[in-house]
Every structure is written in structure tokens, then in C-alpha cells.
Amino acid sequence: MDDKAAEKGSGTVVAGGNTDVAARLEEMGYKEELTRNLGMISVLGLSFAIMAVPFGTSTTLNIALTDGGPVTILWGWVFVSCVSMAIAASLAEICSVYPTSGGVYYWSAMLSTPKYSAFASYLTGWLGTVGNWTVTASITFGGSQLILAAATLYHEDYVPTAWQTCLVYWASLIGSLLINLFFNKHLDKLNNICLWWTGASVIMIIITLLAMADTRNSGKFAFSQFDASYSGWPAAWAWFVGLLQAAYTLTGYGMVAALCEEVKEPAREVPRAMVLSVAAAAVTGLVYLLPINFVLPAIEPLLQVASLQPMPLLYKEVTGSAGAALGLLFLILGIWFFATIGSLTAASRCTWAFSRDGGIPGSQWWKVVNTRFGVPLNSLILSTVVCALLGLIYLGSSAAFNAFTGVATICLGCSYAFPVLCSLLRRRKMVADAPYSLGKFGFIINGITVVWISFSIILFCMPTAIPVTPQSMNYASVVFAGFSAIAALWYAISARKHYHGPAVSAIRMAEAAPSPL
Numbered sequence: 001m002d003d004k005a006a007e008k009g010s011g012t013v014v015a016g017g018n019t020d021v022a023a024r025l026e027e028m029g030y031k032e033e034l035t036r037n038l039g040m041i042s043v044l045g046l047s048f049a050i051m052a053v054p055f056g057t058s059t060t061l062n063i064a065l066t067d068g069g070p071v072t073i074l075w076g077w078v079f080v081s082c083v084s085m086a087i088a089a090s091l092a093e094i095c096s097v098y099p100t101s102g103g104v105y106y107w108s109a110m111l112s113t114p115k116y117s118a119f120a121s122y123l124t125g126w127l128g129t130v131g132n133w134t135v136t137a138s139i140t141f142g143g144s145q146l147i148l149a150a151a152t153l154y155h156e157d158y159v160p161t162a163w164q165t166c167l168v169y170w171a172s173l174i175g176s177l178l179i180n181l182f183f184n185k186h187l188d189k190l191n192n193i194c195l196w197w198t199g200a201s202v203i204m205i206i207i208t209l210l211a212m213a214d215t216r217n218s219g220k221f222a223f224s225q226f227d228a229s230y231s232g233w234p235a236a237w238a239w240f241v242g243l244l245q246a247a248y249t250l251t252g253y254g255m256v257a258a259l260c261e262e263v264k265e266p267a268r269e270v271p272r273a274m275v276l277s278v279a280a281a282a283v284t285g286l287v288y289l290l291p292i293n294f295v296l297p298a299i300e301p302l303l304q305v306a307s308l309q310p311m312p313l314l315y316k317e318v319t320g321s322a323g324a325a326l327g328l329l330f331l332i333l334g335i336w337f338f339a340t341i342g343s344l345t346a347a348s349r350c351t352w353a354f355s356r357d358g359g360i361p362g363s364q365w366w367k368v369v370n371t372r373f374g375v376p377l378n379s380l381i382l383s384t385v386v387c388a389l390l391g392l393i394y395l396g397s398s399a400a401f402n403a404f405t406g407v408a409t410i411c412l413g414c415s416y417a418f419p420v421l422c423s424l425l426r427r428r429k430m431v432a433d434a435p436y437s438l439g440k441f442g443f444i445i446n447g448i449t450v451v452w453i454s455f456s457i458i459l460f461c462m463p464t465a466i467p468v469t470p471q472s473m474n475y476a477s478v479v480f481a482g483f484s485a486i487a488a489l490w491y492a493i494s495a496r497k498h499y500h501g502p503a504v505s506a507i508r509m510a511e512a513a514p515s516p517l
Helices: 018-027 038-051 053-061 063-064 070-097 104-111 113-151 162-182 184-212 220-225 235-242 243-251 253-262 265-293 297-304 311-319 323-356 377-395 398-427 439-459 478-496 508-514
Strands: none
Touching: 038 053, 038 184, 038 253, 053 063, 053 113, 053 265, 053 323, 063 070, 063 220, 063 243, 063 297, 070 104, 070 220, 070 235, 070 243, 070 253, 070 265, 070 398, 070 439, 104 113, 104 162, 104 184, 104 323, 104 398, 113 162, 113 253, 113 311, 113 323, 113 398, 113 439, 113 478, 162 184, 162 235, 162 323, 162 377, 184 265, 184 323, 220 265, 235 243, 235 265, 235 297, 243 265, 243 398, 253 311, 253 323, 253 439, 297 311, 311 323, 311 508, 323 377, 398 439
16 A cells, blocks of 8 residues: 555545654644654564563463463463454554554544543543553562562572562662653664564573473473462463463553654554564564473472562572573563663653643643653653552552552553444444555454453452462452542543543544535
């Protein structure tokens, strides 16, 4: 399709230059405020950095080990990868029609009927924003736990305190804030480096583990060993609960829509990056996790680790060397470095975009772009502060990390499903001529997206093991309900009076106009 082709009816333009892109953005109701200096590889790198496959699967390994072991680790990854491809393709199609940093909340507004546009936009906007915040919190928190877990490689009796974990977590957030602020012009280079670092790290880790392992598990163990006894759940349900490991890792691809207004050709490059990042992540995870199954030591000691991060001990047990384990952990923490920066970048842009339309209390502050640094500084600070406050949950419960992962997966999943559902209910009329089209498979792919996400809302509120204690409780539902209450209260007090959805765009005006006789 020609880069300057137009979609009849909705005015979609796949921009071939910055002038066309600016015109398209103005047509959607916004003016250019950010510098377009990112290409497809940069967005792909950002999405890949946020998913951070080796890091994400490592920090949530205890979930899969509790709920089934090798079968959950391997086949859970394969299953969720296939579902994630359907979700990413559904979002990519919509993004190619509406390439704006508003992302999911803008899409919901445009794809729903004018009567419900504002409410659909408000609901999706809050789900997406909270999802972005909690993904950032969970990524940063998981890495902070890993840093302290590294000390146990040499001092097995050391048990990190809640305050120590929180201090490392807060320091990491401040570091990400400073890098996002002072190195904003170089974020595209960091995203590119992330691709190479992750690929090289996976290769070095699996070669080291396979070469240094004294014993290896059989193929039968690696592909079919299933033990749900640690969870207390029935076997089939335990496998589904264990899918949180893969679902949490494969969830950040939709966040990159918030970078649309910093990409040179967003209608083409962002959708491609979404889908390719999931495909790359799926392959990377398979290459990383299958060797882990072959060298997996006894599971029970791994689940008894005080830090709730068994991967450092796994590295040490397999290699027989604390030094080798520390070296492998350093590679994982390098991936975490890119993930924390990228997730905070996406969260701040999402917050900024939603604030432009008055979706967040105090929007007049959060929507400002700092001319000196070229970033929405206030939104960047707000995202950091919210994540910092979420860290306080850990002082009351060691299960805080599971709450972050669960809420992030649920909120982002819901924010992805809502515009897709709106499109389905209107029989996909608004994306019929999308530049990135799913064609005749659109209804099936969209249907898979909505059904899976609806099921996962219930699934990921479940504790990973029963009986439940205050320490093992999955507080995802509590955090989710807390943010929902804040959003509902703000809507009742103020937003329902002044929030009318995204800025009045030429698209919405054309749709609302009466048809000529």
C-alpha cells in the first residue's frame, strides 16, 4: 500500500513525512509538542526492553515453580505467546488507524459510539495509566529484590529486610527518573543497545548453564514434568494460575503506543514494532526457558529463598560457583537496567497524554511539556512518585511484588481488550481499511483477545498457593480496587462534568455529522 494512501471515511493517512504526520495528528485533535526522533527499531527496542524476557521470567520464576514446574514454565510460555500475538496484532491494527500517544483511551473513544465515547475513554485511560504505573513498579521492584538476593550468593544467612528492599527500590526509581530526564535524546540508542544486550545475555547464560551443570534432567522431565503439590490448587487450575509468569512478561508491547508522537512514521512503524517485539520475545523466552528446565535443580529449596527470587540460587546450584552465578545475574540486571528506564518512559508519556484531555486530577500540571528537556517533566515526576508510594505496600506484605505483577497484567490487559471489544461490537467498521489490516481473520483474532483477557482478570487475582496467609495473599485485587475507587470518585466529583474524552477531532466531528440526503 502506498505510504500516502488515505482510508476512506476516517481520514487515515499513513504519513510519508513529518508534515503529513503533523497534519494527521492535528486531524486527531492535537498539535505537535514532542520531537519525532524515533524509528521502528527504537520502538521495537523499547517494547522488547519493557518485556525484558530473561529478567521478567526470572523474577517471576517462583510463581511457575509453585504452580506446576517445568510444564508451566515451558508450555505456559508457548500458550501465552500465541495469545499475546493475537492481542498485539489487534492493537497494531487499531494503532495504524489512530497513531496518537493517547493510545488505548483514544482508541476506545473513537471506536465506541459518540454517546458512550467519553465514559469508554475515561475507563480505558485509567486502566492504561494504572497499568503503566504498576508495570514500572513491578519491574523496578523485581530488580531491587534481585540486587539484594545477589548478597545471598556469598552470605546464605543474609535475609534482606523490607526497608532495605524499599530503599534500593526508591534509589532505582530516582536513577530511572534522572536518566529519562538528562539522557532523553539518547533513549533511542539505549533501546537499540537493549536488543543486542538481551540477545547476547541469553546466549551466554544458556551456554554457561549447560556447560557447567554437573547433571542434566531428561527430555521427559523438561517437557512433561508437572507437580502442583506446592500450590495446593487442583492440577489444571494450578497451571492456569502459573501462567502469570508468562502473561506478566509478555504484556508491555501495547505501552509503546504512548511513544507515537515521538516516532517519525507512527502509523506504519509502531504497529510493526508491537507485533515484531512479541514474536522476538516469544523466541527469546523459548530459547532461555527450555535450557532452564534441563538444568533445573530441586524445586523445594528454590521456593524457600527468603528474597522470593530463586534465580540467583538456581544459577549457583547449577554452576557450583557463587562467582559464576553473580556474573550471570549481572547480565540479567543489565536487562533490568533497560527495562526500568523504558517502562518509566512509557508510563510518563501515557500519563502526559491522558492529562492533555483532563483525565487525571491536576491535569493542568501533568500535561505540560518542559521546553528545556523536551519531555513532560511533571508527568515523569508524578509517575515516579506514584511508583515510589506503591513500594510502601511491601512494608506490610512480602507478597507486594505479586500484587504489582497481577495488577499490571490485569490493568493493561483490560485497557487492551476494551478498544478491541468496542471495535468488535461495531463489527470492525472503523478498522475495515486499516493500513495494518488483519483482514478476514480479524473477528477471530479480536475474539481470542477479548475472551482470554476476560478470563485472565479472574485468574490473576488468585493467590499462587493455598491455604492463604496474610503474607501469601495476592493483593492484586486490593490494589486494583483502590485505584478503581480513586478513578470512580474523581469521575463522580469532577470528571463527569468536564471530561468529554479526547480533544474534539476532525474524525469524531465527521462521524457525528448527519449524513447528507
